[in-house]
Amino acid sequence: MTDQELDRLLRRAMIDSLKSEEESGEDVPEFRASPGHRRRMRAMVSSPLRWLRNRERPMWQRAARAAAVLVLVLATALGGVMALSPTARATMTKWVRVQYDNVVTYIYESGAVKNSPSMKYDIDASALPEGYYAADRQFLAGVMCVTYKNSEGNEFLFECRRIQDGQSSSFGLNEGDEAIEVTVGGKSGVLIRYDKSPTNILVWIDPERDMLFRISGPFDLEQLMKMAENVYIYGKNKF
Amino acid sequence: MLPMIFSVLETDADRRLLASVYDRYHKRMERTAMRILRDRSDAEDAVQSAFMQVIRHFEKIFQIPCEDLPYWLISIVKNEAYMILRKRRGSVPLEEWDGQDMSELSDCGSVAELLSRLPDSYRQVLEMKVLLGYTDREIAQRLGISETAVSTRASRARRLFREILEKEGFSI
Numbered sequence: 001m002t003d004q005e006l007d008r009l010l011r012r013a014m015i016d017s018l019k020s021e022e023e024s025g026e027d028v029p030e031f032r033a034s035p036g037h038r039r040r041m042r043a044m045v046s047s048p049l050r051w052l053r054n055r056e057r058p059m060w061q062r063a064a065r066a067a068a069v070l071v072l073v074l075a076t077a078l079g080g081v082m083a084l085s086p087t088a089r090a091t092m093t094k095w096v097r098v099q100y101d102n103v104v105t106y107i108y109e110s111g112a113v114k115n116s117p118s119m120k121y122d123i124d125a126s127a128l129p130e131g132y133y134a135a136d137r138q139f140l141a142g143v144m145c146v147t148y149k150n151s152e153g154n155e156f157l158f159e160c161r162r163i164q165d166g167q168s169s170s171f172g173l174n175e176g177d178e179a180i181e182v183t184v185g186g187k188s189g190v191l192i193r194y195d196k197s198p199t200n201i202l203v204w205i206d207p208e209r210d211m212l213f214r215i216s217g218p219f220d221l222e223q224l225m226k227m228a229e230n231v232y233i234y235g236k237n238k239f
Numbered sequence: 240m241l242p243m244i245f246s247v248l249e250t251d252a253d254r255r256l257l258a259s260v261y262d263r264y265h266k267r268m269e270r271t272a273m274r275i276l277r278d279r280s281d282a283e284d285a286v287q288s289a290f291m292q293v294i295r296h297f298e299k300i301f302q303i304p305c306e307d308l309p310y311w312l313i314s315i316v317k318n319e320a321y322m323i324l325r326k327r328r329g330s331v332p333l334e335e336w337d338g339q340d341m342s343e344l345s346d347c348g349s350v351a352e353l354l355s356r357l358p359d360s361y362r363q364v365l366e367m368k369v370l371l372g373y374t375d376r377e378i379a380q381r382l383g384i385s386e387t388a389v390s391t392r393a394s395r396a397r398r399l400f401r402e403i404l405e406k407e408g409f410s411i
Contacts, residue, residue, distance in 0.1 A: 001401070003397065006397060006400070006401065007369050009350060010354070010365060010369045010370075010397075010400065011369050011370055012350065013350040013351045013353070013354040014310075014314065014351075014354065014365075014366055014369065014370045015307050015310045015370070016350070016351035017351040017354055017355060018310040018313050018314055018317075019310060020351060022267070022271070022313065026274060028270055028273050028274045029273055029277055030273075031266075031269040031270060031272075031273045031279060031282055032279065033269070033279075033283065034279065034280075034283060036283075037283040037286075037287070040287060041261065041265070041286075041287075041290075044261070044287075044290055044294075045254075045257065045258045045261050046254075048254060048257055048294045048297075049294070051294075052291055052294045052295070055287070055291055056291075
């Protein structure tokens, strides 16, 4: 018997052994997955390589990152409260940033229901990257999504939606990716800059209208900010 | 290793395959981890570590016969569970084998039964090498021993298994 034949026999024997172990009918305590485990497994299934890279990071790195985020959350929350006027404070919409592993989540809290009319938004054509035009507009369940394209088939998305209490936006961040706090026309926002992907995302909120805006495309911060600061209302909408 | 993982898991089809592997077999993997560890948190760690290994060795999914795939996964999670057990106990209870009295071997059973006669330390190395396809380096890292020790255990295990087979009348 050659070594290869022996290995084949061993492999077969190992599998048979595992089968009989599994079928032994041994009393095993029931496994009830914790929410954290289920969340991690969902992350693994949706983006296995990103999940693996994050898991391979040393524990101290993950802990340091979580601590840094906690400081940032507190600073953002305190800074936001201090900066707003009493009137604005009463009706403010705020977001709380939390991070678990490599996923940053922004949870929005709407201070009051303002019943302000829904509006249609667009990006001023002068602020669009050269050659881009609005190719498609979708209005679905409180969300307006505009796809801009250019003649080369490149595209980016502009999305706006009404904020509801507890609504959240999550972003997976790998090593080298950044979440940068920014201000868009005096309103707080965040730029998600990916290290290994050409697409970056700018998200900001309008607390007066309880609106969340998001532009995602292969542009740098300057271009994204230019578009964001040139978003305007062009009509009322029922979405 | 990484470039290979990237080339294998880059497509949607591969990710769907991984998702379906998870959907179909995660309960059996969880049960295996629970059987060994008897603690939910440790079992979760074992399952997560097992899926890290599955992702690292994803290309093997294409080489394993479908009917054997669940046992490949179970073997991975079993190894991860034993690693956790060893850490929990603060020691590595892998006995060093320095010879075994062949007269103690019982009557001929199935080959799987014969395999169980190998010392744990040998069987574990063989399982990682032969069934899971881990390199000596990976096995050394996982067991906290040198690559030379891995290689020595593997060759001794094969030799011992040949002896067991011979004693039990298998034609080798």
